[in-house]
Amino acid sequence: MNKKPSRPQVNPNTLKRLLGYLSVYKTRVILVVICILLSAIANVMSSLFIQRLIDDYISPLLLEANPVFDALFRAIVQMACIYVIGILASLIYNRTMAVISQGILKKIRDDMFAHMQTLPIKYFDTHTHGDVMSHYTNDTDALRQMLSQSLPQLLSSCVTIVAVFISMLYLSLWMTLFIIVFLFLILKVVKSIAGKSSVYFIKQQQNIGDVNGYIEEMINGQKVVKVFCHEDEAKAVFDQKNEALCDSMTTANTYANILMPIMGNMGNILYVLLALVGGSLAIAGVTNISLTGAGVMTLGTIASFLTMSKSFINPIAQVSQQLNAVIMALAGATRIFELLDEEPEEDHGYVTLVNAKRENGELVECKERTGLWAWKHPHSDGTLTYEELKGDVVMEHVDFGYEENKLVLHDINLYAEPGQKVAFVGATGAGKTTITNLINRFYDIADGKIRYDGINITKIKKDDLRRSMGVVLQDVNLFTGTVMENIRYGKLDATDEECIAAAKLANADGFIRMLPDGYQTVLEGDGSGLSQGQRQLISIARAAVADPPVMILDEATSSIDTRTEAIVQKGMDALMHGRTVFVIAHRLSTVKNSDVIMVLEHGRIIERGNHEKLIAEKGKYYQLYTGAFELE
């Protein structure tokens, strides 16, 4: 089981790299910060305004016989202006933040996918699909939460906290000191709750992974479950995992849920205590010391302070509420960056594949598709040579292992001449598929050399190398889209006629026309409505439309009945006439008419030759053919 529940781990570099993404929006970020500042300040000003209102206007006016409200009106208009600025600022930063956060997410998503495409096959061998998928779903979701909600809120809260703090000092030193003491207490409570809750949130994430993994496996095998009447057992295991998830989820959420009422009511308690302290100070006539100097503790000061205490506690409550989200998002980002840091496939190739035509016996590069391909080979002295693509593949003393020190292929020597059909026969695990994976450089060899038309394949650009070969695999993967689009996958600019011709060649035309919308039938979920054989026929059509110089057929017809296979093979033979074809098959009838048959055993070629020769030799192949020996 390599699906270990991943612990959220926050790498210090993660934050730095996230900031890197942010730096693209430098001006906008500055705008956002300024706007958040403005909006927070407007908010603080409104608390301060109450003090002024009571002390400077209401109280004096109360003493006057004929109160004049002009000054008050002016003050209110002034305040209104500040509010308008605050509102505008908050509108601007909210809207700008939407662009920034979604822009970053898009960038990360796109980077991730583009990078994933460059990763070597080995990466996909060693990571489960569920794990990779979760980078696009859970991890990105967590990041979105943080970028579009937590981050602005954190910033705004911090600004508010600082601004309120300063204003409090401006009002009264004594009461500020009192708040600080109280704050210390609050932080202690928050820390213990948040700490506990994050432990359970981590546990919850693990349990979610566990349950999801189980669901995925079971639902995928649901038909087998039904056939074996295994429903009750499947339910029992599920219940157990589901119960564990419910437990950790309840605990995690309890802590998260009680944080807010605790913070809110701590705020209320602070409010009350402040009234008591403030009241006592005022009545006792204690001199009020503030940034503006010493003075008398007024009713306005206390009133303002009370409002301010709310503005002080609320942002702190918000910050603590966001902490879990931030931790989870950073853990998600760390995982995303891990993917982005995976080493891409190495490609030092410089020989490229071009369309060519012959002029005066010389190969000349051209734009249009001529059916003639050439390797464009730049040399260190600056000259260019063109080498016709023939499909001549040579392997010399090739060793290979998926893991170091564990070779699966030993000293493979192979000569495939242009126009030949080369077959590999051998038990599963003998290394047949591995050999073809080496030719198109899905994996790199440990020792030896592979030459393609005389060029070492490490010198050929991977894309061009692969473009020169068509591959049909045993496990067919189709893509969401119409049948036509799936066939066109082989050659993106193929016309409908070309696609249909390819389908006819693969003997797929008949059943495709029987589909509800013929070639326009939309395939979904990997073409799940089609039988295995039908999917193979489509994948053969897909390769045929690519019309490649070299073709690799890896158990391409294993699910097709032999009668249909014979028809398909005839078509393929016609298409590939004069080109190199590699065939891997279990059925000996599929490989019998090959020019060369290689019999593999434990990663070594033990026999080679055509059918007649191998039969005459009366070796392994003969035994296989006559059924005297078994493959597996």
Next chain:
Amino acid sequence: MIKTLAGSIRQYKKQTIMSPVTVALEVFFEIMIPLIMAKLIDEGIDQGDMGVIWKYGLILLAVAMISLFCGAISGKFAAQASSGFAKNLRQDIYYKVQEFSFANIDKFSTASLVTRMTTDITNIQMAFQMIIRIAVRSPIMLVCALFAAFKIDAQLSLIYVITVPILGIGLYGIIMKVHPIFERVFKTYDRLNAIVQENLYGIRVVKSFTREDHEVGKFDQVSDNIYKNFVKAEQILAFNMPLMQLAVYTCMLLICWLGARAIVACGGDEALGLSTGEFMSLFTYTMQILMSLMMLSMVFVMIIMARASAERVCEVLSEESTLKNPNNPVCEVKNGDIQFEDVVFTYNRKADKPVLNHINLNIRSGQTIGIIGGTGSSKSSLVQLIPRLYDVTEGRVLVGDVDVRDYDIESLRNEVAMVLQKNVLFSGTIKENLRWGDKDATDEEIQRVCRLACADEFVQTFPEGYDTYIEQGGTNVSGGQKQRLCIARALLKKPKILILDDSTSAVDTKTDAAIRKAFAEEIPDTTKIIIAQRVSSVEEADQIIVLDDGEIKAIGRHEELMQSSDIYREVYESQKKGGDDNE
């Protein structure tokens, strides 16, 4: 829909009810705080009466503590209720899927079932928690705060009568505008995930056709679509905050202006009009009123987002299994006789051409039946009717002289073992996998069936033998090994009928022959139905059925068919011709 979902609350009813009740209490006490506060300011601080300050102060502290207690309790109840609800819901869907027939499973794709049990449930759970806490808290808060404000100064409170509806309409408008965009976004998300998934599965295809750029292009397009829609949605949502600030600030300024005048007019005497303390309380209520509106709008957005998920979940929950156990089921399968009486079958009632057309068959217990036919000739469809994985459209299928629809489904399937074409091993040891066939099987029995299926020989070569751990999807055994393990698993059921749906395609001819030989010798009384591509796999069968296009074209023994059936001969020739030439 709500009724269906509410059915999953079950044992968490107490918490589900207690959570809003405690929330209501919390709100009630919270509302009292500013009221007492006003008294404390007016009667205490204003008058300089320390005794009064202490009196009200202590009351206030007590109230705040009670409110805290209620809030914390409700948080706990809400967590229990929502997690429990999610658990039950997940369980309900999972159990439902276990009841599903093959036709039901086909209808929902695997991926969509998984999403429904994961992401969708998370969405519903969040919304549920919101509903039992915030959606209760906010309206109560709103009403109480309004009430309190009116009590202080009815005239001044008219401000709210104007601003609250305006704010409400504004928020409603925003939600209405955003909702369709979010729905679009979520649909596009499905597409994005589908692309990633396809690429994960088909990475070799992508790479060998060098379609990396094409795929990146496809992805970017969808990703860009999400980006644009999301920005649009969030930019509309961005009006939420300023709108609310506008309302709050307008109220504040109006209260300042009108309140100040009112205080001055009455000389700050509470009895005549408005006092300073009351004035302060009005501010607090303003905040509370508008905050609750804001919260309500948030809840609204959440509910709307969860609605799509809820619909998807309900779709599964309300799906009726197309196969029902009969009322008085037959629980014993007498023998392995099978009859098809004029069977017509379609997967989809609307299809104009049936998949199986007027099939008549008579198979006796203990016979070996081979089925041969081209790609798409409905071989699998035919055999799937025997363990009643699907119901016939017309006609009947009889097993042991009883219509399969009259059997208890479990009893029937226990006697009819089927090895599926697309077979699956589960993560766990080989032994655990095999015990699916019979959970009480002894090690000896397991070994015996593995010998029958020619699996013992390779299992023994594994360092850990029968305790070898199989990875998810059986990726660490070869195709042929997997098939043999699957056969062994089916054999362990000791069935009366054994169906192999192309189950030896990755097994070489000799092993294939050995398996068949073992079948003939060791389980002679079991009816064996073998679908195969290779003629050699069915050559010795008692009856060979040649299927083409959903119809039986020929039926008989090998020799008879060689004479009578062109199709059969053709298939035979295509496999044997080369061999004859060279031997």
